Amino acid sequence: MIRYATPDDIEDMVSIFIDAYNFPGPRESVKSSFEISLEVQPDGCLLAFLKDEPVGMGCIFFYNKQAWIGLMGVKKAYQRRGIGTEVFRRLLEIGRRKVDTIRLDASSQGYGLYKKFKFVDEYRTVRYELMERPIKRVEGVVEVNKIPNWVKEIDKKAFGDDRIRVLEAYMRRGARLLCAENEGFGLVYRGKIGPLVADSPRVAEKILLKAFQLGAREIIIPEVNKDALELIKIFKPSQVTSCMRMRLGSKIEEKVDIYYGILAYAKG
Template structure:
């Protein structure tokens, strides 16, 4: 696991970010994703030391690219482009027809040159410390460690591909699954609430409320054209400056039910 550990250290150093206290948990999750053939990493080395990396996450004929990072002192040498190109090549060999990624605003023009299309912006928001006051209802919120079939179906319809195994592995490694039976679910990983997938806004509000009760402090909102902006009427969300990213796609379009997508689980690191 030492190479994976070194890769993550490079990732955080590349963007001048503190090494998180849950780094070991991240390593274990990524190792599981590699062992299940969901994730593949590509690294660049110099004198036996890792100086850059990138990752490919495989979901059938759809691939998600992430963890793209090169140490500042070795940038502008084409390392990032080389890593990215190799990952795309691997994806094509695996039969991928669609490539997705989340790019920082400064990084988006680079991916445009590769033919990626911008889809919508995403923003990180701070959640309020207290849940939204709601009227009493019969809605039952549950926490479970098994990702149910109905949730996998809702997620697949919203996202356009099956990532149930990926989400189950996240739960196995400490993420908390919040559900409202057959209506929606949310995942809490550390202080991050997301994804939040829901058939309707009422369910989404109860899921977010439960996340806040369990310690969620931030959420990534996808600003697509179908986003139910009424959610801002229920929560005082504080947008974090300079935390905007852009979803980008290359290849075949994916059919999604975007109005079920209330929050993302992650996006670009820098």
């Protein structure tokens, strides 16, 4: 049985996620990811049951032109029985009713599943841990508590869609917005930075330096942005994991050369 998840299901979803992904780290950080998902897209997550046990899930997020599928997971003991396929099929049906393009970041385990549904490769998105901060002074980066209009515009250019309601949901939960006025911004939340959008490597660098001071250690880079790969070298990066960004439907016009760090695998 597959049904829509509600906020009452969050604990079960967290348990599935931790089991499926072998997630080592705090339960709280997974929980807040699901809370944001269900707050922004209350009808966006599906939960699969076997008898009465919750065993699998997946979520979809709608933007204007595209939808994003993420948080696909099936408990290890129940994998390879078709549950993931069924959840994914349902999410696709829901997505295609509203938008032409559906995208996602595929792990190596999910990749074969999405290929079967005719998703095509776009580029790799690679998660790095930043190990060291070079000693450099930062000027012209300030923290603001309301999203300025120019941030909305530059983010829309980079991502190819309006996702301000998602960024606002992060900020309501304490995410910190760093801005270099009219040139770039970064969102810092739970030890991560993303999105990081900047009109030059110099601007991206100063936002990243400041973000590191605020505790950001992780960034997920679209690998096609060579400036971003070059920039993080000064932070002695260590690769944690990688995904293949994939798409079904027409290509979204985005600007990856100003997109230094994505928001999250599950959300784009």
